[in-house]
Amino acid sequence: MPAGLVAFSLVVLALVGGYWVARDSAIDSADPPAVLLDLVPRLLTAARPAPATPELLVPGALLVFGVSLVVGLAVVRGRSLVAPVVGAAVLYTCTALLTAGRADRHGLVAVGLIALVAVGWLLVDRLEAGGRVLLGLPAVPVAVVAALAVVLPAGDAFEPRELVEPPVSDLGVASPLPQLASWANLGDIELFRVRGPERAVRLVALSDYSGAAWRAASLYGPIGAVAEPDLPPGARVDEAEVEIIVGELGGRWLPTVGRPTAVTLDGAMVDPDSGSLVLRTELTPGLSYRVRGVLDVPDDADLLDATVPTTADRYLELPGLPYSLAEYARQIVQNARTPYERAVAIEQVVKQGRTPDAQAPVGSSYARLERFLFGNPGEPGANAGTAEQFASAFAVLGRAVGLPTRVVVGFQPAAGEERVVRGSDATAWPEVYFAGWGWVPFDPVAGVSSGGSSAAQKREVLDRLASVTATPTSTPLSAPPPPPLVTPSSPVAAQATSAGSQRWIGYAVLGAVPVLVLAVLGLARLVRRRRLRAAGATGAWAYVLDGLLLAGRTPPANRTAPDVAAELGSAPAVELARLAEYAAFAPRHPQRPMATAPNVGVRPSSPTHGGADHAGQHTASGSGEGESAWRLARQVRVGLRHGVRWYRRMFWAVDPRPLWRR
Structure with missing residues (x-):
């Protein structure tokens, strides 16, 4: 399945799980967006140390899950060396904010993380690459951080709880x-x-x-x-x-x-x-x-x-x-x-x-x-x-x-x-x-x-x-003063109406987000399809390669188009591969320049007219071959789509993977 779709599904499942855990202790458990949005304010208004209740553990669990998911995707797809360090820095910063710096008063955890990064980047990576190890390099980032710690002001810790109005x-x-x-x-x-x-x-x-x-x-x-x-x-x-x-x-x-x-x-x-x-x-x-x-x-x-x-x-x-x-x-x-x-x-x-x-x-x-x-x-x-x-x-x-x-x-x-x-x-x-x-x-x-x-x-x-x-x-x-005859009107009804409207707005926003994502992906796929169609036979073959990617049958990069078409066992694919190779590698007919007459009113020579007519015939032929190639490409794509499972067909038109293929 597409990595983006898997990540999106996991995020949705995590949010649903977080709502399921925290809904029992929420004031308005019938509004999922409100329950989820209220998790962080509830954590920031809890006691220190906060009791280990499920609703207070959910924000940290979701944060660790989200950071781990992003770091994992970055490492697997791009072999990024920076992503794990950024993820650790994000989690450390959030912990420091939540505890106002009390979780690591003397910076020992920060120094340990920096030392771990230095060992990984400057020692282990150089050994794996066969390079010479410079033992003095790990001291450089440690010295930089130590200098920053001395230069930066050391006043009262920033308190994010001051930004949250406690529930009353x-x-x-x-x-x-x-x-x-x-x-x-x-x-x-x-x-x-x-x-x-x-x-x-x-x-x-x-x-x-x-x-x-x-x-x-x-x-x-x-x-x-x-x-x-x-x-x-x-x-x-x-x-x-x-x-x-x-x-x-x-x-x-x-x-x-x-x-x-x-x-x-x-x-x-x-x-x-x-x-x-x-x-x-x-x-x-x-x-x-x-x-x-x-x-x-x-x-x-x-x-x-x-x-x-x-x-x-x-x-x-x-x-x-x-x-x-x-x-x-x-x-x-x-x-x-x-x-x-x-x-x-x-x-x-x-x-x-x-x-x-x-x-x-x-x-x-x-x-x-x-x-x-x-x-x-x-x-x-x-x-x-x-x-x-x-x-x-x-x-x-x-x-x-x-x-x-x-x-x-x-x-x-x-x-x-x-x-x-x-x-x-x-x-x-x-x-x-x-x-x-x-x-x-x-x-x-x-x-x-x-x-x-x-x-x-x-x-x-x-x-x-x-x-x-x-x-x-x-x-x-x-005598004590009598009670007022007119009591101030209670805002309960107004609050109930406002809460109801906010609930429906939350549902609408929650439902509109996946719809908007799918619409953007579908529009991007449509733009790519039009661009490939304008490229003629080579664009039609690229359209078939997109279908192979969606079907999970991406051929190796060293295979030629006829070899790939032969493996498919489809006559339209074989014909399309021949047209695509001819369009990509065959020599084009030379187009002769029109002769310019030295005097106004002199007609060009007939060979020039003949060359112009030949060029027009070649353009018309190329346009016809492009339409024919695109019809063949559609036939091949239909066959590929019918051969995949139902869940791949469901996201066939919005799968983002073809957008990343050159």
């Missing part, structure tokens, strides 16, 4: 903050186990506050995708990796440490702004995974003069803030000079005179926080609450004085190599963002440490501050 899913997972009380009531029930460095285990970071409750983010993407958070990480970070074994912990939130950078669970998604990790399905007892994350760890001296960003509107929003809470926050920080001192003052005031109580009413609305902060003794929830009220009060008061804050729900397990996290370990703490140093946790719950700056540093700040405990006047809350 709207999960709408509920906030676990109201579950703190129920977890505390579980007591010694084991929620999960942690193995690894002793770090606070985070479940979710809540950044959006409506005045009634804290809301979790709803849009999540694959972990490992390059999606910068809305507030950049700090200058000092610490990396930790732990193993989590789930027990009775329910829901879909995954315990982690810091901002997760890698996880061994397939299907885990992350909010890039908060670092909250969520699973598409419910957690099950016995689920085990490893997660790696980074934490901001600024020094005490870094925080003393740190500033806060003024553009972090999301972390400063307080819709409908009551005057009582705003005035209370202002009186707390009236003697503080820096953002860090304001945060320490708020932490100290929220602690003073208030008691953690697992049985206290839940909630983090303005009304619940006013009762928690200003309630009269004996009232339910007055000066008592769970970690939800302590953390929420700090976060709201901090936002009221310009501190970007959020609330983190997590766990503070006991120390040990393998720590059992129980329901009583569940807690919440606030975090403040400092420009250049990242998110710093604080501890408004007495006796529980969430990290952050040292206790000695905070004592120094408190000793300098004149602690002011304000006594604000309670102001009734205004």
